[in-house]
Amino acid sequence: MLRLIRSSLRWKLLTVIVSILILVLAAVGVFSFVDTSRTIQSDVERFSSQIMKQANLNFSRYNRDNEQFFVSIGGSTEFADWLKADVGDRYELFRSYRAMEQKYIDPFVRFHPEVLSVRMYNENGNESIYRSPGVKYNLILRTDYSMAQESWLKELTLSGRMVRLTNQSSHYTDGIGRPVKTPVLTFVQKFQYGNRDGYLAVDISLMPTQEILQEIGLGQESEGVIVDQNGKIIVHQNVGRIGEQIPSGLMEEMSRAESSSFFYENQMVVDQRVPDTDWHMLVIVPYEEVAQSIYRVKNMTILIAIAGLVVSTLLIFLVSGSITKRLKELRKTIKVTDAGRFDVRVEVKGTDEVAELAGTYNRLLDRIESSIREMTESRVFQQEAVLSALQAQINSHFLYNALESINSMANLNDQEDIGRTAVALSNMLRYTSNYQDTVVTLEEELSHLKDYMYILNILYGDEISLDVEMTDELRRVTCLKALIQPFVENSIKHGYEVTGEKMTIRLTAAVWNERYLRIAIQDNGEGIPESKLEELQQMLAQEVTDRDYKRLSRIGILNVHYRIRMFYPQAHTGVTVERSEEGGTIIGLILPLQQGGAA
Numbered sequence: 001m002l003r004l005i006r007s008s009l010r011w012k013l014l015t016v017i018v019s020i021l022i023l024v025l026a027a028v029g030v031f032s033f034v035d036t037s038r039t040i041q042s043d044v045e046r047f048s049s050q051i052m053k054q055a056n057l058n059f060s061r062y063n064r065d066n067e068q069f070f071v072s073i074g075g076s077t078e079f080a081d082w083l084k085a086d087v088g089d090r091y092e093l094f095r096s097y098r099a100m101e102q103k104y105i106d107p108f109v110r111f112h113p114e115v116l117s118v119r120m121y122n123e124n125g126n127e128s129i130y131r132s133p134g135v136k137y138n139l140i141l142r143t144d145y146s147m148a149q150e151s152w153l154k155e156l157t158l159s160g161r162m163v164r165l166t167n168q169s170s171h172y173t174d175g176i177g178r179p180v181k182t183p184v185l186t187f188v189q190k191f192q193y194g195n196r197d198g199y200l201a202v203d204i205s206l207m208p209t210q211e212i213l214q215e216i217g218l219g220q221e222s223e224g225v226i227v228d229q230n231g232k233i234i235v236h237q238n239v240g241r242i243g244e245q246i247p248s249g250l251m252e253e254m255s256r257a258e259s260s261s262f263f264y265e266n267q268m269v270v271d272q273r274v275p276d277t278d279w280h281m282l283v284i285v286p287y288e289e290v291a292q293s294i295y296r297v298k299n300m301t302i303l304i305a306i307a308g309l310v311v312s313t314l315l316i317f318l319v320s321g322s323i324t325k326r327l328k329e330l331r332k333t334i335k336v337t338d339a340g341r342f343d344v345r346v347e348v349k350g351t352d353e354v355a356e357l358a359g360t361y362n363r364l365l366d367r368i369e370s371s372i373r374e375m376t377e378s379r380v381f382q383q384e385a386v387l388s389a390l391q392a393q394i395n396s397h398f399l400y401n402a403l404e405s406i407n408s409m410a411n412l413n414d415q416e417d418i419g420r421t422a423v424a425l426s427n428m429l430r431y432t433s434n435y436q437d438t439v440v441t442l443e444e445e446l447s448h449l450k451d452y453m454y455i456l457n458i459l460y461g462d463e464i465s466l467d468v469e470m471t472d473e474l475r476r477v478t479c480l481k482a483l484i485q486p487f488v489e490n491s492i493k494h495g496y497e498v499t500g501e502k503m504t505i506r507l508t509a510a511v512w513n514e515r516y517l518r519i520a521i522q523d524n525g526e527g528i529p530e531s532k533l534e535e536l537q538q539m540l541a542q543e544v545t546d547r548d549y550k551r552l553s554r555i556g557i558l559n560v561h562y563r564i565r566m567f568y569p570q571a572h573t574g575v576t577v578e579r580s581e582e583g584g585t586i587i588g589l590i591l592p593l594q595q596g597g598a599a
Contacts, residue, residue, distance in 0.1 A: 017316050018309075025305040059212055059226070060275045066115070069108045070162060070187040070202050073100060073118070083191060083198040087124045097128040105130050113137065116172065116184065116203040121147035123197045137205050139172045139182055147199060156190040156199065163188050164277075166234045168243055169203065183207065183235070183242045206242070209235040222285040229278035254280065263287070326350070330358055342369050421458050424451035432482050438567075442509065442519075443475040445484050449507075452485050456492065463502050464492060470509040477509075477517055478594050480567055486556050487521045487587045495525030495584075511593060516572060519589040527579050536577050557587070568592055 073079055082096040097120070109115050109132055116139055118130040127147060134140045147153060152165060169184040183206035191198050213224035213235060226235040231251045233244045253264045254271055261270045270283045326349060333346045342365055346358040406422040431448045446468065453466050466488070488505055496503040505523050512518035528536070540561055561575035568591060576588035 018313055021309055021312055025309060029301055029305055059209055062208060065112065066204050073104050074189060074191060074200050076100060076104065080193045082120060083122055083193045083196045085126060087126060093126055093128060101130060114205045114208045116205050117141045119147050119201045121199045137207055138175050139180060139205065142171055142173055145171050147201060153199065156188065158190050158192055183239055206235050210237060213237050222283060225282050227280050227282065234279060330361065417458060421455055424454045427451045438481055439478050440481045442477050442479060445479065449485050449488060464496055465504050467504065467506045474509045476595055479591050480563060483560055483589055484519065484521065486560060490556055491523040491525060495523055499526060512590060515593055517591045517593045521587040522580055523584045524582055525584050527583050527585050533577060533579065540575060
């Protein structure tokens with residue numbers, strides 16, 4: 001088996017991946033078992049907090065609406081008039097009570113059926129009671145009730161603050177008059193107007209808050225509860241537990257806990273404070289319910305891991321076979337290529353990386369074949385260029401001797417202009433036919449141009465002039481040989497020789513874009529037609545290969561552009577053509593800024 005694994009890429013791949021899968025699944029299983037408890041606890045806490053936040057929001061809104069209702073009555077002028085009424089002044093008592101009922105009580109109770117009663121009591125004995133119809137909760141305040149019976153009445157002081165009281169009230173009956181014990185939240189406050197002391201109390205049913213707690217429902221054994229600052233249960237899902245005291249140990253944990261959740265006696269407790277009160281809303285979840293999820297996750301993890309290992313092994317076996325088969329075909333083709341055959345291609349199957357590799361190898365073979373053809377053509381072209389250069393050199397020697405003879409005869413006959421013309425022409429021929437020096441200084445280029453302009457002045461007199469603007473430092477910059485003179489000749493050919501008008505050619509050189517030299521050759525001729533200019537600019541923008549050189553060498557501008565691009569591969573190098581504002585043509589030569597052979 002070990003020998004089979006070593007000799008087969010397929011079995012190597014299968015062994016490595018299955019081993020990795022086993023290690024990963026084992027690590028995941030251990031981590032899952034260790035970390036699931038913490039994760040589920042965090043999830044339960046977050047879920048509980050979200051639900052409690054919504055429940056807390058509902059309870060706060062419910063509590064705030066009732067508080068505002070109480071404050072509206074207590075601060076009204078109608079309530080003040082009711083307190084000021086004399087004993088037995090039934091008219092004033094009825095008028096002020098009726099005004100409160102119509103203005104505050106009836107509109108509020110119509111949308112808040114949890115209001116059970118509104119009671120007003122004056123220490124002089126006056127008393128008025130509003131009894132809710134009890135349609136929703138079927139609770140009505142007893143007819144024989146009086147606030148004077150309340151035990152907490154004497155404990156209230158003129159603190160200016162509303163007091164909340166919760167208890168299991170026995171002052172209410174059901175629809176058929178039977179006494180009912182119901183959880184009630186009482187808002188009560190002592191008031192004083194002038195020398196009259198009185199009390200206002202509003203009973204709110206806690207049954208809606210029980211409904212809010214019932215909605216939390218985090219488990220069958222979980223419970224929701226609202227307690228006051230002393231640990232007394234105000235609201236509970238179980239009505240019978242209202243008024244009980246929560247364990248003191250739980251109260252201590254609540255005061256010590258740094259976060260909103262903690263464990264107490266194998267129970268997870270989530271605690272949130274009720275806004276604008278000293279109350280706390282608690283959700284208590286037994287750990288057994290949380291642990292059930294942990295055990296379920298552990299068992300499912302094991303089952304899924306085993307099933308996944310089996311399925312993954314089968315899939316890896318099938319997929320690895322597809323991959324290794326195509327790799328074998330690629331290896332076979334490479335061996336054929338190594339034997340010297342470049343016409344065999346790999347059959348591309350699929351769209352994955354192996355298929356991309358096969359396609360890339362095919363494209364590589366295509367490029368090798370293309371490169372071989374281009375190299376063959378390039379060698380033929382180089383041989384033709386060498387033969388052409390040798391032929392030109394042979395012709396040049398004959399021309400040099402002939403020009404030297406003309407110069408000697410001119411000197412013997414005192415024809416200085418003819419002699420100088422012959423010397424200038426000889427200098428130009430020597431300059432262009434010297435194939436050993438391809439790079440010269442701008443000073444040498446200007447000297448070559450000077451000989452050319454001397455011959456032109458002999459031919460045309462002062463009809464053609466040349467202005468050169470260049471610093472001494474730039475004259476020492478190097479460039480390719482015979483770049484400038486062809487463009488000056490081109491300007492004369494398409495300008496002066498066509499129009500016969502005087503022509504001025506301006507030659508400037510300057511540093512361009514910090515690292516380049518820009519030579520500008522500008523004439524004042526008619527300029528290149530727009531159609532021809534656009535065609536030239538498009539051809540200059542194209543990439544040129546050796547194969548195109550013979551075709552382009554017939555066009556002077558493109559010939560020079562090709563030479564520059566081949567010798568200087570840097571970006572931006574080459575020839576540019578544009579029209580000047582005066583109507584002439586501007587030829588731009590962009591070269592690397594080099595001096596003495598260094599960049």
